[in-house]
Amino acid sequence: MTHGVALPARGANLSLLTRKIGWLCQAIRALAIFYALLALWGFHHAWATRAPYELTAMNVFHLDVTGATAAQWNAVLAMSLCLWLFVAALSFCVFRLFSLYLNGEVLTGEAALWLRRVGIAGLLAILADFVERSAVVYALGAHLPESAHTKHIFIGTEDVIHVILALTLIALGHIQKTAADIADEHSQFV
Amino acid sequence: MPIVVNLDVMLAKRKMRSRDLAQQISIAEQNVSLLKSGKVKGVRFDTLEKICEALGCQPGDILEYRPEEPPKA
Numbered sequence: 001m002t003h004g005v006a007l008p009a010r011g012a013n014l015s016l017l018t019r020k021i022g023w024l025c026q027a028i029r030a031l032a033i034f035y036a037l038l039a040l041w042g043f044h045h046a047w048a049t050r051a052p053y054e055l056t057a058m059n060v061f062h063l064d065v066t067g068a069t070a071a072q073w074n075a076v077l078a079m080s081l082c083l084w085l086f087v088a089a090l091s092f093c094v095f096r097l098f099s100l101y102l103n104g105e106v107l108t109g110e111a112a113l114w115l116r117r118v119g120i121a122g123l124l125a126i127l128a129d130f131v132e133r134s135a136v137v138y139a140l141g142a143h144l145p146e147s148a149h150t151k152h153i154f155i156g157t158e159d160v161i162h163v164i165l166a167l168t169l170i171a172l173g174h175i176q177k178t179a180a181d182i183a184d185e186h187s188q189f190v
Numbered sequence: 191m192p193i194v195v196n197l198d199v200m201l202a203k204r205k206m207r208s209r210d211l212a213q214q215i216s217i218a219e220q221n222v223s224l225l226k227s228g229k230v231k232g233v234r235f236d237t238l239e240k241i242c243e244a245l246g247c248q249p250g251d252i253l254e255y256r257p258e259e260p261p262k263a
Contacts, residue, residue, distance in 0.1 A: 188231040190221045 116173025
């Protein structure tokens with residue numbers, strides 16, 4: 001790396017790219033915020049109405065949790081809010097990444113770093129969701145006899161694809177870091 | 191570095207300032223300064239072409255190869 005980094009020429013390619021994906025970046029940022037708010041509302045709604053949790057417990061685990069106490073339901077809400085923190089972190093990372101893209105910082109180390117963070121946050125959210133769903137069913141069925149508690153763990157096919165997507169983003173983050181280093185090297189050609 | 195940039199010499203000969211050259215060839219003045227001091231990794235052909243056109247010179251007037259002296263035993 002030479003002293004006094006040459007000013008990168010904001011090439012026509014980069015300007016064109018920024019114009020092309022501008023609306024996409026805005027839409028994704030809006031969706032990230034919307035998703036975080038929707039998840040929060042969804043958790044509260046499910047806790048307030050109870051029906052979604054009761055249905056899942058009955059349909060998947062054959063557990064009748066309609067007799068759960070208020071304390072058990074409050075524990076469910078607490079778990080859901082903990083999960084929501086992971087969702088919020090993921091939404092923040094997505095928002096931050098696409099803010100950088102909107103600012104024209106596409107092939108930069110910082111953009112690569114936030115892309116990797118999106119992948120990691122996504123992976124953590126998936127794992128947290130996996131733990132939370134089982135913990136919720138366990139909490140709601142705590143008042144039931146031991147014989148009723150057979151299994152609380154379930155993995156859907158969509159979980160696998162979510163993990164694949166999260167890992168893909170982490171890999172792309174590393175790839176983009178290398179691309180940013182190459183772009184930085186090229187910018188030192190005047 | 192074996193490749194020496196003599197841009198400052200040519201600018202002096204043509205009585206042109208770095209800023210004016212930068213404007214003529216449409217690159218940032220900072221890049222012209224970096225080029226003068228040899229602190230860039232390379233020069234594109236089109237930049238070299240514009241410099242030669244602006245200064246009325248040959249690439250060899252701007253770039254010189256000076257091999258590094260071998261370390262004395």
